Amino acid sequence: MSDPNQDYFAHHTSQPFAWKERKKARGTWRALFESFAYLPPFNRMFGKDSPSYAESYWYCMGGLTFLSFLLLILSGLVLTLFGPTWWQGTYVGYVTKSIHYWTAQSFFFFLFLHIIRVWLTGAYRGKRWLNYAIGFVAFFLSLGENLFGLLARGDWESQFVSMHSDDMLFTIPGLRLISPENFTSALIIHVALIPFVLLILIGVHVTLVKLQGIARPL
Amino acid sequence: MKSHTPKNQETTRFHVVPHCFWRYPIVAGIVTVAVILLGMLVGSPNWPQATIKKVTTEQPGGTLWAVAQELDHSSSSYTNTQEYGMINPATRLVVDPLKSASWALAPNVNEALSQFLAQPEQQQVRWAMNYDNSIRKALKMGSMGGAMSTVPVPSLTMLSHLHGDFGPVPVIANGILQLARNGYLQNYFQGISPGNTFEYVNIWLYDQPYLLNTAIKNGLTDDQWGMIKERGFFVGPWYLIIPAIAHVLLPGGSSGPGFVLWNALIAFFFIVLFPLIPGLRDIPRYLKLYKLIYATDNIQHSPLVQSVKRSLGDETNASI
Known part of the structure; x- marks a missing residue:
């Protein structure tokens, strides 16, 4: 051998x-x-x-995060198609927006469990570090995606957070170019800009997982 | 032969087993159904936006005070002068709307505006500041401190009894109040904005005590862990806990640069330091919590497999 x-x-x-x-x-x-x-x-x-240790539900968490991401894209496409008046003013629109909201909860829930699994099993060792870093960048970017999603909703929370963040986060150089109470721009950042980058990062992340295989046990 | 067993299998204490794939589509189906049901049955945060008309009808005194602050350059909108089109909040949020509605306003308001604009900026600010300070005095407010407590709102009666060198400022403020209460102001701000943008509406509203007071009462400001909460809904973005901790607990985290810096440091720690620094990166190995994660190899440890292994002796390999 x-x-x-x-x-x-x-x-x-x-x-x-x-x-x-x-x-x-x-x-x-x-x-x-x-x-x-x-x-x-x-x-x-x-x-x-597969290695027996990986036959644990803990190893499904990344996959479920990815599934939630796909569901977010799907429900997000429907919301984008019909627009803010629809999700604010009709029952079906409200339910679709709610499904999008709970899918985001599911995304981060499974993402946190995925990160815990990766930490506890030391699955960032050696060459896998690059993929670990890509995953973490995607995680932080998702938090930003969440903020712009909140701004794009167009309800009281969007109104308040737009101003509250404009007087804090968006006062610093660079970020002050962004106007959070401009909901059109927030919506475009939320549905097109960040998801595009996330799609690439998550695509690379999943491909590397596929190429590198399951991390060896500690 | 033991000597031929791959090195990694020798050290891992694990075996290669048939992979149970069907759990993925089954769990995926359960999660999909769960989020659809939650969306249908539990809903999501949906508190309607505050409108200028609603806010000024409920708290007209707050509007008069806000106009004084816009004219004396002490309103929070002066933090937003970098917004495209804002330039000077006094002009954008007070003078321009009044000019645009001169045809609908009482003659005394137009005269007050002309009188105000005829004076140099220094005088304009002095009048407004006198009015602002007089309101603060009437409300028994000290200097602006203790950022996250609600601000008292003056009543119209209280304001009508104030006297001092206010110039035309109270009349101008009443002109704005009139435009705000009849819905003109909101239409005006949205009319001069392209598309679905609320820059001027929200900046104007944030100068009123109403929005921040409501947020404070509902525990929604950043200092009250508002980053992880939603108004009128029991589940908020709990996953923003790391930025929230940076903002509330870490020194300097409540300012914009401090907040970004702390988050960048936290990200640097998790992305670079934790997985790469010897000692730090070995913590999971010492904690041994991976034992909670790894699946137990039931098949390989079953009495049947064990007895088969024993009977076959060294002829079998690890992945029976």
Whole structure:
């Protein structure tokens, strides 16, 4: 065995589609449902091996944060399409905005658990540090995204926070170029600018996780 | 053969097991349904915006006082002079609206404005300052201190009994009050702003005691941990706890530069120092809390697998 890592990373390699064999082994319906997992980027999701310690729900937290991010984009697109009058003035709009709000709660809830998992398992060691740093930058950027989302809502909280932050955070050089009570600009920053950067950062983060595999245990 | 076992598996105490993938779509489905249900059943913060008409109808005395402060350059809007189009709050928030509505105002207001503008700025500020100080005296207010306590609001009766060298300032303030109460002022500010922008409306409102007083009563200012709260809703952005701690507890964190600096230091610690400095980065190893995280290898430790392993002896490898 020339390369001691060879076996360890064996579970990252792709697997052929093998429909007939899978159908025989798993039954038609199950094989059909699981088909997507044999196409990129879902290779070897089923029937794949993984280190036993990673078979813990703690290792789902990053994935659930990503899921929340996708749900935020989805509900955010609906909100963007119909606009502030809709989410302020109609029941369906209000519910959609509420789903967006709770998804943000879910995003940060799972993100905090993900960070705790990464810390406690020392999953930032060696070359993984770069991905750890990218993740943390995305985390801090998400907090800024949250502030602009609050400003873009257009309710009492937006009104008050726009002025309260304008007299504190947005008085410093650089940031004072931003006008928080300009809700149009806040909305654009919230729905286009920061999500675009976040999408890139999270995309790189997830890709690196995929390339580097699961962190080795302490 | 033991000597052929990969080094990493030898040291990890773990085995390679079949991965249970279906938990991901199942948990994802549960989370998706949960956020939809929470959105439908619990809702979200939705307190309506304060309007100029509402605020000035409830606290007209606050408006007269705010106009005095705008004219003597002591209002909080002087913090916002960097806003595009603001330049001088006295002009933007008082003089220009009055000029734009001269056709609708009583002749004495137009005359008062002409009289005010005919004087040099020094005199204008002196009149306004006299009025401002007289209001403070009537309210028995000392110097502006103790930032986060509510500000008393003068009543119209109290203001009508004030006497001093105020020049045309009280008449001008009443002209603004009239425009604010009949809804003209809000329309004017939004009319001179493009699109969905509330710069002038919000800056004008923030000069009134109303907005900050309401926030203080509801515990919503930054100093009251307002960063992690929402008005009229039980769950706020709790995840802003780190910036909130920087603002409330750390020295100098309540100023803009201090707040940014502390947050940058905290970020630097977590991104660079904690994971890279020997000793610091080893804390999780010493704490051994990873034991709470890692899944127990039930299959490998089951009596059946153990007995099979024993019977096979050294011929088996770690990932049976």
